[in-house]
Amino acid sequence: MIELKNITKKYDEFIAVNNLNLSVEKGEIFGFIGPNGAGKTTTIKMMGGILAPTAGTVVIAGVRMDENPEKAKSKIGFIPDRPYLYEKLTGMEFLRFTADLYNVDEKAFFRKAEEKLSLFSLTDWPDELIEAYSHGMKQRLIMAAALIHDPEVIIVDEPTVGLDPAAVKMLKELFKQLAAEGVTIFMSTHTLKVAEDICGRIGIIRKGELIAAGTTEDLKRESHITDADLEQVFLSLTEEG
Numbered sequence: 001m002i003e004l005k006n007i008t009k010k011y012d013e014f015i016a017v018n019n020l021n022l023s024v025e026k027g028e029i030f031g032f033i034g035p036n037g038a039g040k041t042t043t044i045k046m047m048g049g050i051l052a053p054t055a056g057t058v059v060i061a062g063v064r065m066d067e068n069p070e071k072a073k074s075k076i077g078f079i080p081d082r083p084y085l086y087e088k089l090t091g092m093e094f095l096r097f098t099a100d101l102y103n104v105d106e107k108a109f110f111r112k113a114e115e116k117l118s119l120f121s122l123t124d125w126p127d128e129l130i131e132a133y134s135h136g137m138k139q140r141l142i143m144a145a146a147l148i149h150d151p152e153v154i155i156v157d158e159p160t161v162g163l164d165p166a167a168v169k170m171l172k173e174l175f176k177q178l179a180a181e182g183v184t185i186f187m188s189t190h191t192l193k194v195a196e197d198i199c200g201r202i203g204i205i206r207k208g209e210l211i212a213a214g215t216t217e218d219l220k221r222e223s224h225i226t227d228a229d230l231e232q233v234f235l236s237l238t239e240e241g
């Protein structure tokens with residue numbers, strides 16, 4: 001459902017992502033972990049069609065991002081690490097704005113908006129200005145907007161940063177449920193526990209290179225640490241030298 005073929009990104013001479021190959025199957029939750037500056041956000045932006053790769057190809061649900069970006073992007077719900085909200089809009093107006101970007105038709109919109117507002121516990125505040133929303137409500141609205149067109153693929157950069165434990169739990173349950181319905185989820189995270197709890201496979205990126213990918217069990221085996229938890233595996237695989 002998501003395919004990265006020999007993806008490289010250079011910022012001038014600096015290689016942020018180096019010849020990365022990865023494929024994520026339909027209904028899979030793939031976790032992307034790595035130290036700060038490893039290239040997670042750069043990879044995710046290329047996957048979402050926000051940044052053009054220096055070399056290589058991104059294919060989403062069989063559609064090449066470089067050849068048909070609109071079609072490829074229409075299949076994606078994208079949640080960036082630093083989302084932008086128009087604070088002078090109401091929650092409902094923001095959902096409408098996002099739905100229009102994705103060509104969700106008028107009739108479907110009201111049904112979907114109601115469904116997403118309910119899913120993210122925002123039903124009582126659709127007509128409040130976003131600037132009056134709490135931090136948590138803003139985060140939930142961003143999710144609601146990203147899912148307004150019922151995307152086949154969700155790409156999300158560090159979704160649990162700034163969420164309280166209840167919101168993290170809700171998000172994990174939601175992702176598991178969506179994956180069970182056939183949605184493909186690619187998420188970067190700092191929180192190894194979250195990755196371990198919900199991701200079928202995990203990829204570890206270090207200095208722009210994918211150094212390991214597999215189930216938690218595969219990674220443990222690869223790190224040659226018996227009785228390791230994911231944190232030890234991560235530290236062992238990403239340590240210098």
Ligand SMILES: Nc1ncnc2c1ncn2[C@@H]1O[C@H](COP(=O)(O)OP(=O)(O)O)[C@@H](O)[C@H]1O
Pocket residue numbers: 011014016034035036037038039040041042043
């Ligand atoms: N726009 C940019 N221009 C130059 N260098 C960048 C830019 N964006 C990111 N980088 C560099 O690329 C590397 C990977 O960054 P990033 O993808 O944000 O990593 P991560 O999300 O894993 O923390 C870092 O060394 C970062 O400093």
Ligand SMILES: [Mg+2]
Pocket residue numbers: 040041042081
């Ligand atoms: Mg990042």
